[in-house]
Amino acid sequence: MTSIALAAKRGDVTVHRGTIVAVMVLGAFVALLNQTLLNVAIPHLMNAFGIDADTVQWLSTAYMLTNGIVVPISAFLIATLTTRTLFLGAMLTFTVGSVICSISPTFSVMLFGRVVQAIGAGLMMPLMMTVIMAIYPPETRGKMMGVIGISMFFAPAVGPTLSGWMIENWSWRLLFYVTIPIGIVDLILAFLFLTNVGEPRRMRFDTVGFITSTVGFGTLLYGFSEAGSKHWTDPVVELSIACGVLFLILFVIQELTYDAPMLNLRVFTEPQFTITSVVSSVLNMAIFGGALLIPIYMQNIRGYTALQSGLLMLPGSIVMAIMSPISGILMDKYGVRVLALIGLSITTVTTWMYTKLGVDTPYSYVMLLYTVRMFGMSFIAMTIMTSGLNALPRHLVSHGTAASNTVRMVASSLGTALLVSIMSTQTTAHFDAYANMMNVGNQSLSVGFNSVAAGMAHQMRAPLGVGTEVARALWNRIVTMNATIEGINDAFRVATLLALVALVLSALLRGRPNKAGQ
Incomplete structure (x- = not known):
């Protein structure tokens, strides 16, 4: 056991522990804030660089792929480098990436900056969790992970709203400018106050493992990301996923x-650890995919702005940030199973309630439902992962954090691709069903359509043919809207099923806190 870990256990380096956590939490916060700021800016970046949606999506895809490559090797880097060296390197890399993005004259330069950012951000979270597990005993780790959760959930809380406000009033470059001074301040604080945790060891680099994981996770995540915008039977998607599975087996x-x-x-x-990883992965599939459907419904269907959509999600994210340390304390006292059963029950019910969205569902209702859903998630977001890591012996914690983050990342990507694919497929199916109703000569629909066409022609003082064309365009818009909403509802039905699976699996979790990792 390291000297700082022994001292932490005795309780005589509380100040040092607090400083370490504060420095690392600030780094994680700015990384997550940057990601949430950028999500709302996608349409503006398309206009700024003159690119289409498929091209701009690479800003997120490249970031995710780089994370998928970096996170698995974090355990090796944590073991072979000092805490100060690794964190300073990660924070510096992220800040340099932010500078590149902020001054990028072309899309290619910005894409390179995003990759640089992802390298730094991909190392921060596994390092932070490993350090927390090393300097705090199992019976207080839940509370500390809850404190970390404040930064993880507060950034998504303020990100969309702040981004919408900045974009409406200033340039998109401000989204990167605001993260640079925070990164510089954190670098200074880390250089002055960050203490090394553990002693680095000389280890052989697993070259074969690095190559197979890089190709495996990279192609698998790429395949999932493309499946969301294309189709699961697309040759590129099939080849990417098959290649990813093969190399992951190797x-x-x-x-x-x-x-x-x-x-x-x-x-x-x-x-x-295995059960918590499975529960967390299944839940992430439901949550991340579902989180993408709400903005699509609010902006594309209901016509709300990005700022209004961000404000809708703000209360839920704030509730989650407030509840995170409380849930950690409850986990330390009662164990994870009771929290998982409560949290997943709330999450499952609220996800099912999202299957009832309509063309006139009140804004306040969607906001309330999202807030309650986040309240349920707050019981499990950090506690499940902490419980799994608590079960591991100390020398495996860094590997556990890397493995946990990797499977969660893959599950999030798969869940997003799956639910978006279901939404797209079902939207087409519902649209075709409406069209068939017209084609089979439905008497009431035909009478109604002809009446609208005649009314349009009369109002426009135009021939009946013109009124028919206007009525057909109006019918097409209404049918498309309803078909899309039903497609979103179908996707939420699958998300509900995933949440229900996680709820059933959570009954297998150990009820009382485990101190195996002490």
Whole structure:
């Protein structure tokens, strides 16, 4: 056990522990804030660089792919580099990436800046969780992870609203300008106050593991991201996913047989860690995909602005940030199972209620439902992962954080692709069903359509043919809107099923806090 860990256990370096947490939380906050700021700016970036939606999406895809490559090797870097060196390097890399994005004259330069940002951000979260697990005993880790959750959930709370306000009044470049001084301040604080946790070890680099994980996770995540915008039977999607699965199989074989694995997959031999990872992954599939559907419904269907859509999500994110430390304290006292059952029950019911969206669902109702859904999630967002890491022995914690973050990332990507694909497919199916109703000569629909056409022609003082064309365009718009809403509702039905699966699996969680990682 390291000297700081021993001192932390005795309780005589509380100030140092608090400083370490504060420095790392600030780094995680600015990384998450940047990501949420950018999401709302996508349409403006399309106009600024003269690119289409498929091209601009690479700002998110490249960021995700880079994270998918960096996170699995974080366990090796945490073991071989000092805490100060790794965090300063990660924070500096992220800040440099922000500078590149802020001054980028072309889309290609901005894309490069996003990759640089992702390298730094991908290392921060696993490092922060590993350090917390090292300097706090199991019985207080829930509370500290809850404190970390404040930064994780406060950034998404203020990000969309702040981004919408800045874009409406200033340039999109301000989204990156605001993160640069925060990154510089955190670099200074880390240089002055950050203490090393643990002693670095000399380890052989697992080259085969690195190559197979890079190709495996990279192509798999790419395939999932393309499936959301294309189709699961698209040759590129099929080839990417098949390649990803093949190389991940090779990666698993390498890590289980190599004497110095880059990512020790034996963490999954601990039942509590495995169950928490599965529950968290299934839940992330439901949550991240569902979180994408709400802005589509509010902006594309209901016509609300990006700022109004961000304000709708603000109360829920604030509730989640407030509840995060409270949930951590409750986990330390009662264990994770009771929190998971409560939180997942609320999440499942509210997700099901989203299957009832309509063309005139009140804004306040959608906001209230989203807030209650986030309240349910606050019981499980950080506590499930903490419980799984608590079950691991200390020397496997860095591997556990890397493995946990990796599977959650893959699950989030898969869930987003799955629900968006379901929404698109079902929207087309519902539209065709409406069209068939007209084509089979439905008497009441035909009478109604002809009446509207005649009314349009009379109002425009135009021939009946002109009125018919206007009525057909109006009918097409109304049918498209209703078909899209029903497609979104169908996607939420699948999300409800996923949340229900997570609820059932949560009954297998250990009821009382586990101190195996002490």
